[in-house]
Amino acid sequence: MKVNIAKNAGFCGGVKRAFMLVEKKFKNYKKKNPVFILGSLVHNENVMAVVEKWRIKKIKTLRSIKKSDTVIITAHGVSKQRIKSIKEREAIVFDTTCPNVSRVHRCVCGYAEKRFEIIIFGDKKHKEVMGINGWCGKNAKIIVTKNETKKLARQIVNSKRQRPLLVVSQTTQNIALFSEAVAALKKAAHSAGRTIKIVDTICRATSLRQAEASCISMKNDAVIVIGGKKSANTRQLWKIARNINKRVVWIDELNDRAKKEIKYLLREADTVGIVSGASTPKWDIDETVAYLKTL
Template sequence: MKTIHLAQTAGFCMGVALALKKLDQALAGKKAHQHIVTQGPIIHNPQVLKYYQAKGVFECQSLDELNARTVVVIRAHGIPLDMQHAIQATGATLVDATCPKVKKAQILIGKNSEQGRHLLLFGEKEHPEVKGLVSYAQNGFTVFESLQELETILPHIAQPCFLAAQTTQDREEFKTIQARLTNILGDIPVMDTICTATKERQQEAIAIARQVDFMIVVGGKNSGNTRRLAQVAAATHTPCCHVECREEIPVKDLVSCRTIGLTAGASTPQHVINDIVMYVRQLQA
């Protein structure tokens, strides 16, 4: 039987649990004439989305679908300000399930932008959270995904700047970026927008990966925080895979492994984690 080291931080974070609680409350309070939609996927996990689709909850595809009989639940990642205003203009009921950590980042970005500063945001350009965050930057923004990319951009920015990050970014890399910016620009405002849970998950994933023969990271392929868990685990040089379900586990790579580490992204349901743990334990050494 395999020995599995399961991360204590694996599974739903506070923001995801809160978003799903708000969606469940909306379903419980739904009136006969209402229908419920989400603005974007409520979280980045295919099993969860399938569960709510079975309950009749689908993503809004167009503002034309919305009216006074619609309840719109904002995704945990948040949405751009103009989208929020457009939804409100339809007369739909708005339920804001934005993660409190993301909401804090939005507010901090808005306040610093009011002081005439240009936002430098460390994040994934196409990620929905990032699109929401930059909508609060009233004096322009630049999104970069690495220190090297930022170095090429800086000479073209003339305004005073401030630094922030997507909430699920790597904190150590962010510190490196901050130090480099300080050398170039001097002291600039730096917003502490990386979620503490993200740091704790990454640290635990690294610690476990260093102790095992193989590392499994469970969660949606479109989940940024899950992808980064896989990246930091793989950086330890322990073989690692990122899977959404048991069918994706590379069984042949595990056959000779005695110890296996397992963690999961912040939007991964507990039943999916449990299923993979049971499956791996049954594999023959």
């Protein structure tokens, strides 16, 4: 069995950076003040198990935060208001927001100040999207499905408003779907005589992984996608692979169930491709490759 691993498998630059910053600061942290993390450092259970070993407690709200506690902001970033609330509690902000996400924050913030209406192409329940929306007064229109795009395009055509529009994307969205949405919104804006500015904020790590997922899915008999089930970018890779190759499994860890699925997937396969989400550690990929060698 030939195993072909995507060149860009493993942590993306932003996740690697966040993990290394947290490891460097907190792995051997001696101070008594508690350290919290707002959500998961990445959407990967194995990585979170490592983080918990460093006595970092995951929280969903700031309710329990007191003076001199530390609150880690994850690579997904948070709203402007969240950072303000941590500081108002006199706690310490340890910010690992990915620079690509911070760039989107600055972009929407700047254009909102210039009175643009902001449109975010992304999942409204995703942490990154909620964070971005929090940098433009929580007033952005958030779309991701074709229906949502159509509805918004109709509103643009029928609206009496003439404010210019800015379109950005969640950094891990599907490039092809973003382009389709942009085309529809541009058409609507032009017919309504409104200015529309498009800033493609899908990050390079995402575009490379998506292109590789297509390529690997075409060239191999079967494909294994490795990554957390809550990871948005892993889901995109899985969808891309599934559209091209019918023999695809998505595993978040190499447990008995995953092994069973892999065995079934690989019957009569001569080649298997491996792609991984941006939050999948290399050790998860190595473990799967080692298992494939035993088959």
